[in-house]
Amino acid sequence: MTAAILSTSPLLQATCEAQAATDVTLLCAARVWTMAGDPISNGCVQIADGRVARVGQRSDFDTSLPGVVDRPNGEIIPGIIDVHSHFTLRGDPRGAGEANERSRSFAPDLDILDAFDPYDPSVAHARSGGVTTALVTPGSIGVVSGRSALVKTTAPPLSQMVMRTPAGVKGTSWRPETYDVFDHWLGEARAAQARPSSDTAIAIKVGEQLLRREIPLVIHGGYPGGEIEPVLAIADKYALRLIIYHCESCDENYEELVARKIPIVVGPRIMYWNRGRETNLASFLMSKGLLVALASDASSGESRYLMDDAGLALHYGLTEKQALEAITINAARIFHADDRIGSLTPGKDADVVVLSGPVFRARTHVDLVMIGGRVWYER
Amino acid sequence: MRYRCVLQRVLVRNCLLVAALVLCGSTIAAQQVTAASHPPARVIVSAGGLWNGIDAPTGPVTLIIEDGRIAAVRRGRASASEPGHHFDFGDWTIAPAGFAISAAATPHDGTGLAADSRLIERADASAHQFLEGARAGATSFLLDAYPQATLGGTSSVYRPLDYWSENREVVPDVGVTVALRGRTIPPTRTAMEASWEVRKAMLLARDRKPAGEMGKLMAGSLAFQVSAPTLAEFARAVAVAREFGVHLLATGVHQVPVAPLPYDSVRVLLGAPSLDELPELWDTYAALQRQRISTGILIGDAPLPTLLALSRPYAAAHGLTEAAMLAAFTSAPADVLGAKALGQLTSHHSADFLVISGKLFDARARIERVFIEGREVFDRQRPRR
Numbered sequence A: 001m002t003a004a005i006l007s008t009s010p011l012l013q014a015t016c017e018a019q020a021a022t023d024v025t026l027l028c029a030a031r032v033w034t035m036a037g038d039p040i041s042n043g044c045v046q047i048a049d050g051r052v053a054r055v056g057q058r059s060d061f062d063t064s065l066p067g068v069v070d071r072p073n074g075e076i077i078p079g080i081i082d083v084h085s086h087f088t089l090r091g092d093p094r095g096a097g098e099a100n101e102r103s104r105s106f107a108p109d110l111d112i113l114d115a116f117d118p119y120d121p122s123v124a125h126a127r128s129g130g131v132t133t134a135l136v137t138p139g140s141i142g143v144v145s146g147r148s149a150l151v152k153t154t155a156p157p158l159s160q161m162v163m164r165t166p167a168g169v170k171g172t173s174w175r176p177e178t179y180d181v182f183d184h185w186l187g188e189a190r191a192a193q194a195r196p197s198s199d200t201a202i203a204i205k206v207g208e209q210l211l212r213r214e215i216p217l218v219i220h221g222g223y224p225g226g227e228i229e230p231v232l233a234i235a236d237k238y239a240l241r242l243i244i245y246h247c248e249s250c251d252e253n254y255e256e257l258v259a260r261k262i263p264i265v266v267g268p269r270i271m272y273w274n275r276g277r278e279t280n281l282a283s284f285l286m287s288k289g290l291l292v293a294l295a296s297d298a299s300s301g302e303s304r305y306l307m308d309d310a311g312l313a314l315h316y317g318l319t320e321k322q323a324l325e326a327i328t329i330n331a332a333r334i335f336h337a338d339d340r341i342g343s344l345t346p347g348k349d350a351d352v353v354v355l356s357g358p359v360f361r362a363r364t365h366v367d368l369v370m371i372g373g374r375v376w377y378e379r
Numbered sequence B: 001m002r003y004r005c006v007l008q009r010v011l012v013r014n015c016l017l018v019a020a021l022v023l024c025g026s027t028i029a030a031q032q033v034t035a036a037s038h039p040p041a042r043v044i045v046s047a048g049g050l051w052n053g054i055d056a057p058t059g060p061v062t063l064i065i066e067d068g069r070i071a072a073v074r075r076g077r078a079s080a081s082e083p084g085h086h087f088d089f090g091d092w093t094i095a096p097a098g099f100a101i102s103a104a105a106t107p108h109d110g111t112g113l114a115a116d117s118r119l120i121e122r123a124d125a126s127a128h129q130f131l132e133g134a135r136a137g138a139t140s141f142l143l144d145a146y147p148q149a150t151l152g153g154t155s156s157v158y159r160p161l162d163y164w165s166e167n168r169e170v171v172p173d174v175g176v177t178v179a180l181r182g183r184t185i186p187p188t189r190t191a192m193e194a195s196w197e198v199r200k201a202m203l204l205a206r207d208r209k210p211a212g213e214m215g216k217l218m219a220g221s222l223a224f225q226v227s228a229p230t231l232a233e234f235a236r237a238v239a240v241a242r243e244f245g246v247h248l249l250a251t252g253v254h255q256v257p258v259a260p261l262p263y264d265s266v267r268v269l270l271g272a273p274s275l276d277e278l279p280e281l282w283d284t285y286a287a288l289q290r291q292r293i294s295t296g297i298l299i300g301d302a303p304l305p306t307l308l309a310l311s312r313p314y315a316a317a318h319g320l321t322e323a324a325m326l327a328a329f330t331s332a333p334a335d336v337l338g339a340k341a342l343g344q345l346t347s348h349h350s351a352d353f354l355v356i357s358g359k360l361f362d363a364r365a366r367i368e369r370v371f372i373e374g375r376e377v378f379d380r381q382r383p384r385r
Helices: A002-008 A010-020 A121-128 A178-194 A202-211 A229-238 A254-260 A281-287 A303-312 A320-326 A329-334 B002-037 B127-136 B191-208 B213-219 B231-244 B275-290 B304-316 B322-329 B331-337
Strands: A026-032 A040-048 A051-057 A068-078 A080-085 A131-136 A144-152 A162-172 A217-221 A242-246 A264-266 A271-274 A277-280 A292-294 A352-355 A366-371 A374-378 B042-047 B061-066 B069-075 B085-088 B093-096 B098-104 B138-145 B151-154 B157-159 B168-171 B175-178 B223-227 B248-253 B266-270 B294-297 B353-357 B366-372 B375-379
Touching (some): A080 A303, A121 A131, A121 A366, A131 A303, A144 A178, A162 A202, A217 A229, A229 A242, A264 A281, A277 A281, A281 A292, A292 A303, A303 A320, A320 A329, B098 B331, B127 B138, B127 B375, B138 B223, B191 B213, B191 B231, B266 B331, B294 B322, B294 B331, B304 B322, B304 B366
Parallel strands (some): A026 A068, B175 B223, B248 B266, B266 B294
Antiparallel strands (some): A026 A040, A131 A144, A271 A277, A352 A366, A366 A374, B061 B069, B093 B353, B138 B157, B157 B168, B366 B375
């Protein structure tokens, strides 16, 4: 009820959430999925100073103290990380939304945070589904469409929500000029590295960040016809960190990806009909040794239901642990954020989700969401 | 022959008649232009009550207006023998006129960027706009670019062509108009691109210090005038203003963030409210007042007396007196815009006022007459069109 009211008014949301934090210091449940080893039966997670302080058996903690959330029939998981999202980016009635700049195809100087609306109700909506971190990114209409950012699904001001910016550069592989555009751009950036100067265009500075592997190049691609090959060639030539979104035909050319150890973010569709049979793409790619995450591509999918979509991946092969890894620690590892998020490990951000029952069950719902040690949602 | 002579006489007489009419018409028009561009020398206005835009009301009262400005405010009614042009409005009330916004067409150069243009050159010159403003209680207009313009040109506070020989700027050089939002008409543009284009222009201006409007913006003699009707746009505007250290004038604001703004050099014009937005309007106004941010409210379609009457419970909940409520629409926006001579009916200020039948905070009250610089420009009983 509270969540429903909070989600309807951005101003009310910001006001009420500022007052809604509770001093929760211990969360206990029937099972704790740490994503740093096997799940703990009858376990607890202790919080201090916004971080995970300790994780262990219930018997190791004093559950009689104030500030305890106890779900004897529930489960605890790390905060869900949605690493492919365009949430809050609305506005264009033509349907492309604010994520897709149509005036030019090459736009590494654009910053998604200039379009991201921290007051939009979809932030609270995602959070109510257990998503605590999202990678918000430009769309896929240009060869290079701009820079993405990692944000926590807390509340404004924006500066307090941003975890990392830039978190990557978004591009596509399906345009015929893809190779030439990347080659020219990164060639210029490489040449600029040889002549350091403070007067350098943002596009070149972003290119330099890619060359230094500080940020990844995230490509919307992997469709039939081998259109990913020009980007693979660019990644080889310039030694880039490369990540691929969707990768819908990657069950056909996975050897190239395995050889380069390229991480894949699957979604919004989990299941594909390829060559007359239903394929669980995530399961297939994981079985080949690739690092795979599942994401919503909000608003094509919905961030709020990412956990439910991950449950679909249990069909045809993924275990519960693998499905949960795909929306937590794998996502964090892919974007080099696993030093802070993705698992319930001492020292990491206290981004914790308490479920009313076993994860991936149809009747289980999100009971409580904690971000940075503070409760941001309670059912 | 005879017919032709008769015809010639008719034609000649008619030509003379037409010429006489043209001459008279020109004389009348010239007198109108002359009279409009030169306010009456001395005007004396008596009324049942006065709200001066600052203090609690007084009345009965007489305003002495000389050369378009308030020379004196006296208690009681004026004597008929006193020299000057007299108006006696019985028990009606006088209040200062307010401000509205006027969108000026911006050049269609394909990019929506026109920082060095002056919006006054494209200002709405129609009597319609002026009359609609007067009916609602606004006589001065802040120019703003059309919502789709990313960098729309330099604004000013002006009065429309009607009644004067040209659009008259009463406060020139207010700000460089900006919209940090996507553009949905061709050429389309996302908010990312709009923000980037504005930043790029400001980065160039900061580095090269050009002589034009962007240079003046960076030097502080023009405001960064951002249309910010949503929370996200307002927050974005504050962030950009802070990044470049420019003075922010946010217009059309409806909501502001709850947390204190991270930047001091901010002025805000709220509105123009519709009647169902009044509770939120006063919440936002009070929130900005608490942060000591210079804030005024613009007038839109709803007439000022109706706005005030219906606002009373919401404004009173924030501790605002009736005088403070009126000031929010009159002297406060004048402060925000640097319009030193407008917004209040005290000595040396421009005699721009509304004559209202009944009490100001009565929903039944009507704006009966409007005066600018002591000259009557609107009479509800005798609409000009």
